[in-house]
Amino acid sequence: MTVVGPFGLSVRDQALEADVQAGLAAVEEGLLEATKSEVPFITEAAQHLVRAGGKRFRPLLVTLAAQFGDPYAPGVVPSAVVVELTHLATLYHDDVMDEAEVRRGVESANSRWDNSVAVLTGDFLFARASHILADLGPEAVRIQAEAFERLVTGQILETAGPRDGRDPVEHYLDVISGKTGSLIAVSGRFGAMMSGADETVVDVLTQYGERLGVAFQLADDVLDIASDSRESGKTPGTDLREGIPTLPVLLLRERVARLGLAEDIALCELLDSDLTDDARHQEALHRLRAHPALEQARRDTVRYAQEARATLAPLPECDAKAALVELCDAVVHRAG
Numbered sequence: 001m002t003v004v005g006p007f008g009l010s011v012r013d014q015a016l017e018a019d020v021q022a023g024l025a026a027v028e029e030g031l032l033e034a035t036k037s038e039v040p041f042i043t044e045a046a047q048h049l050v051r052a053g054g055k056r057f058r059p060l061l062v063t064l065a066a067q068f069g070d071p072y073a074p075g076v077v078p079s080a081v082v083v084e085l086t087h088l089a090t091l092y093h094d095d096v097m098d099e100a101e102v103r104r105g106v107e108s109a110n111s112r113w114d115n116s117v118a119v120l121t122g123d124f125l126f127a128r129a130s131h132i133l134a135d136l137g138p139e140a141v142r143i144q145a146e147a148f149e150r151l152v153t154g155q156i157l158e159t160a161g162p163r164d165g166r167d168p169v170e171h172y173l174d175v176i177s178g179k180t181g182s183l184i185a186v187s188g189r190f191g192a193m194m195s196g197a198d199e200t201v202v203d204v205l206t207q208y209g210e211r212l213g214v215a216f217q218l219a220d221d222v223l224d225i226a227s228d229s230r231e232s233g234k235t236p237g238t239d240l241r242e243g244i245p246t247l248p249v250l251l252l253r254e255r256v257a258r259l260g261l262a263e264d265i266a267l268c269e270l271l272d273s274d275l276t277d278d279a280r281h282q283e284a285l286h287r288l289r290a291h292p293a294l295e296q297a298r299r300d301t302v303r304y305a306q307e308a309r310a311t312l313a314p315l316p317e318c319d320a321k322a323a324l325v326e327l328c329d330a331v332v333h334r335a336g
Contacts, residue, residue: 024059027059027063027077031084035050045121045124046124052106059083061327062076062079062188063076063080064320065188065189065195068195068320073195078135080191082133085125085129086144089124095108140194143193147182150182154179154182155179168250169247169254180214180217182210192205192206204315208312208324211308212331215304215331219301221246221248222247222335224238224246225246226294240281240284248297251293252264252291305329305332312324
């Protein structure tokens, strides 16, 4: 059993391991090439997060999905570069909106330079992704455009909040299905599609990616509260400090509405206070880490990962399918 890539996937088959390693290495080269500019400063800013590393979760899924067709087909690696560039671009923009100071264990672009540079660098990465995408054909362009629309819609829905009468937890799950699930679903779809896999396989891996993407984001929600910066590579409690509702907080508020316990009400009042104050922020993190809502969020993460695993049932038994199952377990492991 060999661990492949920063995400820590265990691969049991040597041939599959070699394919995955070669694919991820080619993606890394493609990312560096795609982020080069004739303007040295743009290259520096665009490669800031590329060189910081990362899990390369989306390219990994593209590479594994391609195993159900021809993994060496010419569109596989470029499509993996496209989804990772798109993801990286959203990180530049997210850090501006969240006023984050750390990303992937390094200073965020908005902290190192300023918000304008971070936003424009994200736009540059979107442009480069589109340039690569154009060579993959009109169907690929359409799929990516639809996913990007869903991604942006999810971000807008998060900013706007749930409409009156809408269950906040259901609203949030719709948000992350768009913000995170859409691009991870495209990763599975591109890998299968570019490799020439059967349409049934393409559909299965698209559904798998969607559900796995939700589990992946829920695991991030847990990490934002439960981890320190050495584990997550970003400042703990960033969403908490900015007042962005994530699943553990929403579950806490649902529990208050249902049970009305004094200690839960007090914790909600703390969360509603000014968490830019470091002492209050640390107290909120400490109390949330010990609260049942965090454990419930972990259980929901497991549930979505199990749903992702169940979608794989129609696929033939092979090492690539086993690796996709292992990917579900790896997502759950991140949430503890």
